[in-house]
Amino acid sequence: MTGPQLLLRQLRREAEGIVSYEFVSASGAPLPAFTAGAHIDLHLPDALLRSYSLVNEPGERHRYVVAVDRAAGGRGGSAWMHSTPRPGDRLASSLPVNDFPLYEDAPLSIFIAGGIGITPFVSMAARLNTLGRAWRLHYSVRSRHRAAYVRELNALDRSGNAVNLHCTGEDMERPDIAAIVREAPAGSHLYCCGPSGMLDAFASACSGLPPQRVHLERFSASQEAATTGGYEVQLARSGKTLSVEAGKSLLDTLLDAGVPVQYSCSQGICGTCCMPVLEGTPDHRDDYLSNEEKAANQSIMVCCSGSLTQRLVLDV
Ligand code: FES
Known part of the structure; x- marks a missing residue:
């Protein structure tokens, strides 16, 4: 979901290892509205997408504020956020998305x-x-x-x-x-x-x-990613078949073969890397799909899940 270009206005140390980033609209237009509990996905270098909750008050259209923990995850995104952006830098953002909405009528x-x-x-x-x-x-x-x-x-x-x-x-x-x-x-x-x-x-x-x-x-996975490999993944649209080797995730196998895959958290949380399954039984390791969706075996989060069958056919 394409969102606004953001301009970093200021960084602030909020606590040990935690820095907040205040972004304003690069165009000067009001930012898209958000509701409490929403997050934005920031586009970082090397095609990394990282999701961060919006900390500031819903209703504010002049800024987005996110906070990043250097220690959490540490898979590239948080390290880059802590070392590189400076006031005046621009970053692309998604529109705000709310997967954790507030029920406003609760007593x-x-x-x-x-x-x-x-x-x-x-x-x-x-x-x-x-x-x-x-x-x-x-x-x-x-x-x-x-x-x-x-x-x-x-x-x-x-x-x-x-x-x-x-x-x-x-x-x-x-x-x-x-x-x-x-x-x-x-x-x-x-x-x-x-x-x-x-x-x-x-x-x-x-x-x-x-x-x-x-x-x-x-914001962190409840299960280890499937990396035992030993199965084949067939890409139905291109007809390509790839071997997933031991020690490698399905996502790494796809990326190494030049298959364009959108991904963000790399931990089975955000849902960005979801792909349709045509044949085979995924070894679901994500925290995104519901139990019913996992049982239906029609989708797989390729960043963390693997295959329980010798062959997995994806509709890509
Ligand atoms: S990249 Fe977030 S669920 Fe796979």
Whole structure:
């Protein structure tokens, strides 16, 4: 989805290892509107696409603000973002996309964040304040030096007790996710964004709740990518057949053969690399497709998934 050209106006250190980037429209026209929880995909060099949650308040059309953790992922995108862009540089962006929308009518929204997973909640808390709705945050970080946006969140906290910071490396308890979920008032909506272990604990704690009250966003994979190889992938439209060797992902095999593949997270989270499957059974390793979609075996995330059958035929 083609979006605006962005001009980097400023970088700011938000916490240890976390830098925020404030972009404005390169053309001067208002930026496309976004809703709380939305992200943009930035086009980085070497055809890298990276998704970042918008941190600033929905309704702002004069800027997009994202924050990048140097430690998270570290697969090229975050390292480049930390080392290269300078104010005045231009970057292409997608239109804002929201896969993690805020349910604005909930009487209470409960946010559980781990590390850089705080970013969508800054925007959501600001939106709920505008609407006069209550929210509560449990924010887990290794140390308070690595806690970004605490000042902003405290400023948004009208009740004075909505922000609960858990510095797990400083002898503080981790958030008790099962208790938070168990004690959530009826009708409240629960959100979680953070590392896989936290998301898995959240998903399991919420398994008895109506799914429409439960919202989670992954930014790191819950499973290892399939790299055992030993199968063939046939490209139906070109008639090419490629061997996927041990130690290589399906994505690397396709790229090495010159097949144009759009990809972004490389971890089975964003859905960018989805390809239609005509024959064979994928070894699904992604966190993007639903269980029903995985069982249908009609699509595969080529960045992380492999094949359970000797031959996989893709409609490309
Ligand atoms: S690139 Fe994101 S799911 Fe494959």
